[in-house]
Amino acid sequence: MNYIGSSVLRIEDRPLLTGEGRFAADLSLPDQLQMRVVRSSVAHGRLVEIDTSDALALDGVEAVWTHQDVQDIPPIDFRMAWVDGLEPFRQPILAAGITRYVGEPLAVVLAEDPYLAEDAAELVYVEYEDLQPVVDPYQPEPGEAVETTLVEKGYGDLEEAFEGAAEIVEMELRVGRHTGVPMETRGAQAWYDPLRSVVEMFGAAKVPHHNRAAIASMLGLPLGSVLLREGHVGGGFGIRGELYPEDVLVCLAALRLGRPIRWIEDRKEHLLAANHSRDQVHRIRAAVDRDGWIRGVDDECWVDQGAYLRTHQVTVTELTTSLLPGPYVWPAYRSRAHVMLSNKTPCGTYRAPGRFETTFVRERLIDLISDRLEMDSVGVRRRNLIPADQMPFHREIEALGTEVTYDSGDYHLLLDRTLEFLDYEDLTAALARRRSEGEVVGLGMGFFVEKSGLGPFDGVRVTVDEAGEVVVTTGVASVGQGVETVLAQVCADTLGVEAESVRVRHGQTDEIAYGMGAFASRVTVMSGSATLLAAGQVRERALETASGMLEAAPQDLTIDRGRVFVQGSPDGPSVMLGEVAARLRPGQAEGTPGLTAEGWFEVDHMTYPYGIHCAVVRVDPESGEVTVERFVVAYEIGRAVNPKLVEGQIAGGAAQGIGGALLEDFAYDESGQPLTSSFMDYLMPTVVEVPEVEVLLCEDAPSPLNPLGVKGAGEGGITAAGAAIANAVADALGGSEEVSCLPLSPERVRRIARSLPRP
Amino acid sequence: MSNRTEVEVRLNVNGRDYRVRVEPRRTLADTLRDNCGLTGTHLGCEHGVCGACTILADGEPVRACLMFAVQCEGMELRTVEGLADGDRLHPLQQAFWENHGLQCGFCTPGFLMLATGYLEQRPEPDEEELKEMLSSNLCRCTGYQNILKAVKQAAAEMRG
Ligand code: FES
Ligand code: FES
Numbered sequence A: 001m002n003y004i005g006s007s008v009l010r011i012e013d014r015p016l017l018t019g020e021g022r023f024a025a026d027l028s029l030p031d032q033l034q035m036r037v038v039r040s041s042v043a044h045g046r047l048v049e050i051d052t053s054d055a056l057a058l059d060g061v062e063a064v065w066t067h068q069d070v071q072d073i074p075p076i077d078f079r080m081a082w083v084d085g086l087e088p089f090r091q092p093i094l095a096a097g098i099t100r101y102v103g104e105p106l107a108v109v110l111a112e113d114p115y116l117a118e119d120a121a122e123l124v125y126v127e128y129e130d131l132q133p134v135v136d137p138y139q140p141e142p143g144e145a146v147e148t149t150l151v152e153k154g155y156g157d158l159e160e161a162f163e164g165a166a167e168i169v170e171m172e173l174r175v176g177r178h179t180g181v182p183m184e185t186r187g188a189q190a191w192y193d194p195l196r197s198v199v200e201m202f203g204a205a206k207v208p209h210h211n212r213a214a215i216a217s218m219l220g221l222p223l224g225s226v227l228l229r230e231g232h233v234g235g236g237f238g239i240r241g242e243l244y245p246e247d248v249l250v251c252l253a254a255l256r257l258g259r260p261i262r263w264i265e266d267r268k269e270h271l272l273a274a275n276h277s278r279d280q281v282h283r284i285r286a287a288v289d290r291d292g293w294i295r296g297v298d299d300e301c302w303v304d305q306g307a308y309l310r311t312h313q314v315t316v317t318e319l320t321t322s323l324l325p326g327p328y329v330w331p332a333y334r335s336r337a338h339v340m341l342s343n344k345t346p347c348g349t350y351r352a353p354g355r356f357e358t359t360f361v362r363e364r365l366i367d368l369i370s371d372r373l374e375m376d377s378v379g380v381r382r383r384n385l386i387p388a389d390q391m392p393f394h395r396e397i398e399a400l401g402t403e404v405t406y407d408s409g410d411y412h413l414l415l416d417r418t419l420e421f422l423d424y425e426d427l428t429a430a431l432a433r434r435r436s437e438g439e440v441v442g443l444g445m446g447f448f449v450e451k452s453g454l455g456p457f458d459g460v461r462v463t464v465d466e467a468g469e470v471v472v473t474t475g476v477a478s479v480g481q482g483v484e485t486v487l488a489q490v491c492a493d494t495l496g497v498e499a500e501s502v503r504v505r506h507g508q509t510d511e512i513a514y515g516m517g518a519f520a521s522r523v524t525v526m527s528g529s530a531t532l533l534a535a536g537q538v539r540e541r542a543l544e545t546a547s548g549m550l551e552a553a554p555q556d557l558t559i560d561r562g563r564v565f566v567q568g569s570p571d572g573p574s575v576m577l578g579e580v581a582a583r584l585r586p587g588q589a590e591g592t593p594g595l596t597a598e599g600w601f602e603v604d605h606m607t608y609p610y611g612i613h614c615a616v617v618r619v620d621p622e623s624g625e626v627t628v629e630r631f632v633v634a635y636e637i638g639r640a641v642n643p644k645l646v647e648g649q650i651a652g653g654a655a656q657g658i659g660g661a662l663l664e665d666f667a668y669d670e671s672g673q674p675l676t677s678s679f680m681d682y683l684m685p686t687v688v689e690v691p692e693v694e695v696l697l698c699e700d701a702p703s704p705l706n707p708l709g710v711k712g713a714g715e716g717g718i719t720a721a722g723a724a725i726a727n728a729v730a731d732a733l734g735g736s737e738e739v740s741c742l743p744l745s746p747e748r749v750r751r752i753a754r755s756l757p758r759p
Numbered sequence B: 001m002s003n004r005t006e007v008e009v010r011l012n013v014n015g016r017d018y019r020v021r022v023e024p025r026r027t028l029a030d031t032l033r034d035n036c037g038l039t040g041t042h043l044g045c046e047h048g049v050c051g052a053c054t055i056l057a058d059g060e061p062v063r064a065c066l067m068f069a070v071q072c073e074g075m076e077l078r079t080v081e082g083l084a085d086g087d088r089l090h091p092l093q094q095a096f097w098e099n100h101g102l103q104c105g106f107c108t109p110g111f112l113m114l115a116t117g118y119l120e121q122r123p124e125p126d127e128e129e130l131k132e133m134l135s136s137n138l139c140r141c142t143g144y145q146n147i148l149k150a151v152k153q154a155a156a157e158m159r160g
Helices: A013-018 A053-057 A114-122 A158-163 A208-219 A245-257 A267-273 A315-323 A355-373 A377-384 A411-422 A424-436 A483-495 A523-550 A577-582 A643-662 A721-732 A746-755 B028-035 B091-098 B108-121 B127-134 B145-159
Strands: A033-039 A045-051 A061-066 A105-111 A125-130 A147-155 A167-178 A187-193 A198-204 A226-230 A261-264 A277-288 A294-304 A332-340 A393-399 A402-406 A441-449 A457-464 A470-474 A502-506 A557-560 A563-566 A574-576 A595-602 A610-620 A625-636 A693-698 B007-013 B016-022 B054-057 B060-063 B076-078
Touching: A013 B091, A013 B108, A033 A114, A033 A245, A033 A267, A045 A105, A053 A061, A053 A114, A061 A114, A061 A245, A105 A114, A105 A245, A147 A315, A147 A393, A158 A277, A158 A294, A158 A332, A167 A355, A167 A643, A187 A245, A198 A208, A198 A245, A208 A226, A208 A245, A245 A261, A277 A355, A294 A315, A294 A355, A315 A332, A315 A355, A315 A393, A355 A377, A355 A441, A355 A721, A377 A411, A377 A441, A411 A424, A411 A610, A411 A625, A411 A693, A424 A441, A441 A721, A457 A483, A457 A523, A457 A577, A470 A483, A470 A523, A483 A502, A483 A523, A523 A557, A523 A563, A523 A574, A523 A577, A523 A595, A563 A577, A574 A577, A577 A595, A610 A721, A625 A643, A625 A721, A625 A746, A643 A693, A643 A721, A643 B145, B007 B028, B016 B028, B054 B108, B060 B108, B091 B108, B091 B145, B108 B127, B108 B145, B127 B145
Parallel strands: A033 A261, A198 A226, A294 A332, A470 A502, A625 A693, B007 B076
Antiparallel strands: A033 A105, A045 A125, A061 A105, A147 A332, A167 A277, A187 A198, A187 A261, A277 A294, A393 A402, A441 A610, A457 A470, A457 A595, A557 A563, A563 A574, A610 A625, B007 B016, B054 B060, B054 B076
């Protein structure tokens, strides 16, 4: 059977359907203490006093800690660092003297019961001396806001590009503050196991191996003394699983108090304390020729990073500046990005970080250029797309420490296929007809290049035991995206077993020595490839061993559904893989005992999938409400291991993108108080706002960088959603340049619609 | 342990009686999860918006985060753990599986119970009614369309 390429049903679903999932909050240990975090209620203030006496006086409260109690613990370090000297901006695990955002951890209460812990937390009195908050760091007065660093990238002769331009098109664009908001809030549970002298933490996600090392180093423990466990994870989207203060605090408390410590976040805390993302302002200028050729682009941008630089440091800015040009040639380009601090929740990555923002900026710019030149925007895109014969295309820019080289692609082909899929002529004619009948409708497009498969390595161990059970152990993590099924498919095809019989273990730091984790759409690319290598080696070993058992040359044998036999004679003599494994007991065979192998896949460069989003919207100019009538995603994935799962990733990403385009925004008042701290005000799409996402999945440009030819699928559903919807709204409103800000909330759209001349 | 007042409550969940001692302020969701060990009922917001905690109380979908355990004595409660018949999945569970109606699975128990309660009372809903019903729960992973498909398929199957 060919599992790769087929939409097999997920092997991980059953426990999730029957209520047997094991999420962070589902574990309860005898004698555990509950941790509750006391959070700052002001955006910026000096901590004059934190009085914990009333809280401590409550029966059942074991301890209350403030910064003084954890002074010996260093701030949380960067997981990825691209600029030197930014260490002073790291976040301490409990605020040290000054609090810098509403929601910052100031103290923790450890108590017998979660309700009691909450009561006690309310009895911790904090006296603040107010300091001036920064809430809008985009046009700071000197000395008012902190610019941590300026990230600058570019190539080509910008001056010449602008000098010779027929037209210069300028725009200011802004993307609101969104984030992943997984349905499961964060949570962690830690305990000390004297039997093995380790502190274990359950509730890890995304990057367990990295976080184990970070926690060990912060607590001054050898690496082997910390063990991280991943359970079921209720959504990742970039923000979940990064190392946060609370993770360190539960481990520290477990060690110090000698009891299991459990911390489960509530939704308000999540919205105030887990990473935010996006929130950028761009001022962009393009130099263009009369025929639509873009000679050069100059961008200046401000990234509101919030109060501290967290584990990602300036990763989002790095991606923003290096990937803004997207699918276009742009002979000259520069982006200068100011990384600003403010008194808001600190930021990290959120699905398609830097690409959601820049695709919005770039694709709005393309539409504006088209309007100025009175050209069709599809034509302008076509004119500027990188031609297929220039692949691999070297951008002459570095991102995340590796050169940006688009590995393969035929952008023009994808554009053609998309237009055909849309029935472009008919669609635009139908929209024109509806407009003439008074409807406010529009079509918008966004072309994007994604990145995926970030290295440098990942490893997998494949083992067949004597009962014939196959176990794939990987260092990557699962955040609910279908890792188990995909790796089982690759293993099954390579080894010759049934996918349903393969078990996949992930996210346990004691089961495999190294693991990079689940981010940057890297799992299928990296672990899929490593699985291919490991399963291939196991197959070879099995054939060699079976050759002695069946008295046939290894190259004449094959494996099907776990049975080894001579090719072409399925009814002849055979042995099961379990029997083969039994032949490889220690002392019975040469080489490493057991039917097992590790495969390590290494890669220097990322692979770049790409796609097009198209939206058809209807605008109610009175209410400002935007309805997405159609949403189409054309996506080049190289090769889809499981098309149904890929489509699921795309549909889910698109829904989040629609949320970011129309609804979601973390708003603050001028004193830095968050106005969105519950699901009543941070609005996410429901089934009513999300149309059926039509997916055109293409496998025209396999990646040459990995043996499967795959490109990542995790992010391409969201990347151009803001761009396509904004372009569609602008189209509906007669090409308005005012459509420059996401989300396009009803207030904003109504304001724009009112400002337009009546038809 | 502190001297907070606890009362004894008898809950009937999935046909089984549980005797628990809880504070009167303890929510039904927390009681199911922590006192009855039924952790299939999830908490996504604890303020009645996301629907992850949806269970059936006397056949009606309710938000278990908005009820207190003490209110539920004498009610017939059903949670996701009671949905399958031994090894046989409920038609909704089966349809969610076949239609890829879940990714992380965190919202799934809530959607399953919401749809179960609804379809048991209104076996022949049209698409708009289904959307209206499903719009009371949030999912951040799937984009909803596969959930909608799954519920439609299960509705047809449950009608037989
Ligand atoms: S947890 Fe009950 S509605 Fe969200
Ligand atoms: S499947 Fe993850 S929230 Fe619905």
